[in-house]
Amino acid sequence: MIDIIEKNWEQILLNLKEEHEISDISFKTWLLPLKPYSFKNNTVTIIVPEQTFLAYVKRRYSLLMKVAISEFLGVECEIEFKLEDQLAEANLSTEPQLIEKNNTSVSPDVIQSANLNPKYTFDTFVVGSNNNLAHAAALAVAESPGEIYNPLFIYGGVGLGKTHLMHAIAHFILKNTPTSKILYVSSETFTNELIDAIRNKNNITTTEFREKYRNNDVLLIDDIQFIIGKESTQEEFFHTFNTLYESKKQIIISSDKPPKEIETLEERLRSRFEWGLTVDIQSPDYETRMAILQKKEELEGYNIDNEVIKYIATNIKSNIRELEGALTKIVALSRLNKCDITLELAEEALKDIISPGAQREVTPDLIIQVVSDHFGLAPLDISSQKRNKEIVYPRQIVMYLCRNMTATPLQAIGRYLGGRDHTTVIHGADKITADLLKDETLKNTIEILKKKINPQ
Numbered sequence: 001m002i003d004i005i006e007k008n009w010e011q012i013l014l015n016l017k018e019e020h021e022i023s024d025i026s027f028k029t030w031l032l033p034l035k036p037y038s039f040k041n042n043t044v045t046i047i048v049p050e051q052t053f054l055a056y057v058k059r060r061y062s063l064l065m066k067v068a069i070s071e072f073l074g075v076e077c078e079i080e081f082k083l084e085d086q087l088a089e090a091n092l093s094t095e096p097q098l099i100e101k102n103n104t105s106v107s108p109d110v111i112q113s114a115n116l117n118p119k120y121t122f123d124t125f126v127v128g129s130n131n132n133l134a135h136a137a138a139l140a141v142a143e144s145p146g147e148i149y150n151p152l153f154i155y156g157g158v159g160l161g162k163t164h165l166m167h168a169i170a171h172f173i174l175k176n177t178p179t180s181k182i183l184y185v186s187s188e189t190f191t192n193e194l195i196d197a198i199r200n201k202n203n204i205t206t207t208e209f210r211e212k213y214r215n216n217d218v219l220l221i222d223d224i225q226f227i228i229g230k231e232s233t234q235e236e237f238f239h240t241f242n243t244l245y246e247s248k249k250q251i252i253i254s255s256d257k258p259p260k261e262i263e264t265l266e267e268r269l270r271s272r273f274e275w276g277l278t279v280d281i282q283s284p285d286y287e288t289r290m291a292i293l294q295k296k297e298e299l300e301g302y303n304i305d306n307e308v309i310k311y312i313a314t315n316i317k318s319n320i321r322e323l324e325g326a327l328t329k330i331v332a333l334s335r336l337n338k339c340d341i342t343l344e345l346a347e348e349a350l351k352d353i354i355s356p357g358a359q360r361e362v363t364p365d366l367i368i369q370v371v372s373d374h375f376g377l378a379p380l381d382i383s384s385q386k387r388n389k390e391i392v393y394p395r396q397i398v399m400y401l402c403r404n405m406t407a408t409p410l411q412a413i414g415r416y417l418g419g420r421d422h423t424t425v426i427h428g429a430d431k432i433t434a435d436l437l438k439d440e441t442l443k444n445t446i447e448i449l450k451k452k453i454n455p456q
């Protein structure tokens, strides 16, 4: 009987996918890696390749699989899932064709009010050996919010995809349940709004603050390390966490370190963070870097010689934000100079970033990249001639940070910022210095930006 199952495995999986409208991403992550191993006493043993998700696959797919196989064989059978290393290797290859289904789109208003970046979805996230566990955990949470891994704690170094993955979970949930109440915030926003509420600034009261954060089906808090050390914020977050957790609402947290390594985290919060699942994202290997660059190329509609892509992937290793920034810079330079993208152009464009053996240097480019990311702008907006408030303020922050964190001369800072005069740079930086004396939330933002730019 196992022969028949093996031979028709692809079809069984596809039937199951279609019948239950399982998305491509769930299909690829959970079902494709499964392999039938044996059939004894009416029980089909199926191999699951990954320990962390054995319980999840059992819980979510046992019944569906049992029905699919029983229907296919015409006999009622039981299912058991086992880990690969508990059994001999099953030599099966399954590469079913994927079928695109279930493409309901969520309204841009909903996406905006949840604070989500429309580009950060599972579809645009490249899965590699550095992030496959985090990706699978994120998908499990997206499929069963509040049920299985609560909280989900994602940690990893700067610019490795934590925010992207968090947004992907939120998009997935909204697509399946458009009425879900979802809120994504950075811990900086949480802190700043709490400060405002306590001071009753901007007409927010503490009751409204609590309402906003506790009345959600899914709350995502990014970069939790930044609320650490602020007692009142930890206290408030502790209560927010409890309220959500007790009503089985999903909490997703990201940080640069695992809970046990965050020194100033109160014990009661640390233990709560460890109630669910903690997963990490590492730096991408060469293949993943190549795949990310190729994905970006495809999404942006670029057509770049593979040698150039290889050059970037070989030389920029630790941070995906920098990897993407390098590609953007090369494209911008070729457009500006109206020339082709060649290896020579890439070498010229990246010479400041790629200095062999050098520490990660703080450059105006890096500052522009981090600040624009932080404010949800494109780096080109910062150096553009646009004068709207949403851009002018981050641009002045860039001026301030360039003056404080680099030795770049004022004229050169002006050039990085679209050919501005050095007096404009002085004015911008001075404005931020003056505001810092009276604006606590700005102080907080600058502190966070500095840590993002220079994590040591």
Ligand SMILES: Nc1ncnc2c1ncn2[C@@H]1O[C@H](COP(=O)(O)OP(=O)(O)OP(=O)(O)O)[C@@H](O)[C@H]1O
Binding pocket: 120, 124, 125, 126, 127, 131, 156, 157, 158, 159, 160, 161, 162, 163, 164, 165, 223, 292, 295, 320, 321, 324, 452
């Ligand atoms: N696996 C991936 N596939 C495609 N793009 C990725 C991937 N990982 C990261 N990126 C891209 O890299 C950039 C930085 O990612 P992101 O902001 O999610 O990092 P982060 O870990 O949250 O950083 P930070 O610690 O600064 O908050 C984003 O543009 C994101 O889309």
